[in-house]
Amino acid sequence: MSAALEALQQRLGYRFQQASLLARALTHRSHGADHNERLEFLGDAVLNLTISRLLYDRFSGSDEGDLTRVRAHLVREESLHRVALALRLPEVLKLSEGEARGGGAQRPSILADATEALLGAVYLDGGDAAAHALVKQLFGELIDTTTIDNWRKDAKTELQELLQGKRLPVPSYRIVATHGQAHAQTFDVEAAVPALQLSSMGSGRSRRAAEQEAARQLLDKLRAPPAR
Amino acid sequence: MSAALEALQQRLGYRFQQASLLARALTHRSHGADHNERLEFLGDAVLNLTISRLLYDRFSGSDEGDLTRVRAHLVREESLHRVALALRLPEVLKLSEGEARGGGAQRPSILADATEALLGAVYLDGGDAAAHALVKQLFGELIDTTTIDNWRKDAKTELQELLQGKRLPVPSYRIVATHGQAHAQTFDVEAAVPALQLSSMGSGRSRRAAEQEAARQLLDKLRAPPAR
Known part of the structure; x- marks a missing residue:
């Protein structure tokens, strides 16, 4: 495994048993057939449930409407993009040469998708508990500093x-x-x-x-x- | 616990440690403050992840777009309503007298919401594994008989x-x-x-x-x- 991927696992606080899952999570579809879109499908659902559980526990007095609004804010592309930058995913993403030249490694949608794919890969590799711990690590501060009134509809x-x-x-x-x-x-x-x-x-x-x-x-x- | 709730747990193949969670999952908001909407918020995400995982495993050759379409079909109100009827939820739902007189216990949206709330309650009571097993039991046949081509976009x-x-x-x-x-x-x-x-x-x-x-x-x- 490359030094860059070793460093990424350090930042994740998670070591993959199946290195192929990590590699796939970082592969954009422009790079080849073994790309990250199916992992992204799974990771999106992993993120959604884990964030839901964290919000359910933290905002024990809030109703479903408020919880749904806060969740939508936390799982949107902008939040995922920020997490991707903190993990320095642009350094490790695999893109086709064309995509890379066009600045694909900085594109918010590509980075957000790769973040979700990483969560899907950790879920498959380490199960619910590992995925839960990772989401908590990556989004915990954001959740802790969120007050529900910010996201309450006027x-x-x-x-x-x-x-x-x-x-x-x-x-x-x-x-x-x-x-x-x-x-x-x-x-x-x-x-x-x-x-x-x-x-x-x-x-x-x-x-x-x-x-x-x-x-x-x-x-x-x-x-x-x-x-x- | 009432005989009706004992029978429901038999049908679920799951016995609650916290009976209060089961009672809350079956309480519509018209009945009182301790209602099922927050559990529904959680159960929706539990269902989404478990179905995603089951589809990911079953359709190993399908792309994200096809998986997303099949998932949307499986988690829609109509499927949840059918599951609620199989569980005979209309017999155990708690509604206000007004809602009950108006036929609320047969309303597809109320029944679908209660099904999700039940999943959320099992998830809180028994964890990921219990929730996963229940979704598999309730939706397994539907998933097994689904062919992805049915839901593939033309x-x-x-x-x-x-x-x-x-x-x-x-x-x-x-x-x-x-x-x-x-x-x-x-x-x-x-x-x-x-x-x-x-x-x-x-x-x-x-x-x-x-x-x-x-x-x-x-x-x-x-x-x-x-x-x-």
Whole structure:
């Protein structure tokens, strides 16, 4: 095995039993028949499950919608591309001469796919536990520093979409009160959906924040299970 | 634990250590706060990976595109709904009275979601191996009887889409020869893309089959790695 692949295994914290799997994971389809696309198919699913489990444990109070949004953010090409650069995959990718000349080793989609293929290869070589440990190592910091609110859909947008889905008019917002000094004001806002005879209050340090809070409260009311 | 849940575990071939997980997996959000949506989030990913692995092993010669198409077929609502009926989930689902009166226990989307939630619960309770065994039990026959050609995209369609993506004209097909008796003829068809100076031959027992084969050959040429 080449020194470059030895170094990659150091960075991965994983040593392959089957070196051929590692080589295949790093081979772009332009290079030859034994390429990484099937491993990428598998790795994509490995990543999806491992990230799902990590998010499930970390955000124990979050609902499915929020978890799904955060997961989509974490498994997108940009995140995978960043991981590929941290692993220095451009140095070890095998591409056809044409692809290589065209800058293929720097192309985000090619690098993201190779990252997934590597995960698939580790999963086949070392099983669930090895793959889980690797995902945790590669994405752990990203997950630890993620706060779910960043990826929560804007509550006003969500409320509006939900009402439009029921063919109801958009909600109204009005400032009910303001408190405090000019530079440290708090706003109380009411969000109302007259057609449903529903309204909610929200408070915040800005009008926008108060509206968001009022919309979130209204959403919760709309989604509460019907009284039994 | 109720007799109905004991019977369900018999059908699953899995006995829960944490009965609360089983109960939660069967609770629709209309019934109360401790519902199955987070388990469904996890179960969806468990199903996706396990099916991916089973397909990867079974169709060792198939490319990523074909595997992805078959997977999408296997994990869609209709397949999950059928599994839910085989497990007799309508008998054990917990819904609000309103949902139950409205026929919620028979609704395909509710049943499909509960099937995924059950997989998520088994994964949390028994780990990867237990979840893998259950998916294999529930979907194994479906996978064993699936032939990848059923889910392969029609080659002529695929070729046309690929050429349109490159802003090239559609390919032409012509019968070059026919062999054999009237009731057992074989057709030889040529598919050509003059703009690329490419053509391929295909043979089949019908004109349509021969065209498909010729299109498949042309696709393979178009996708072959460039000569190095």
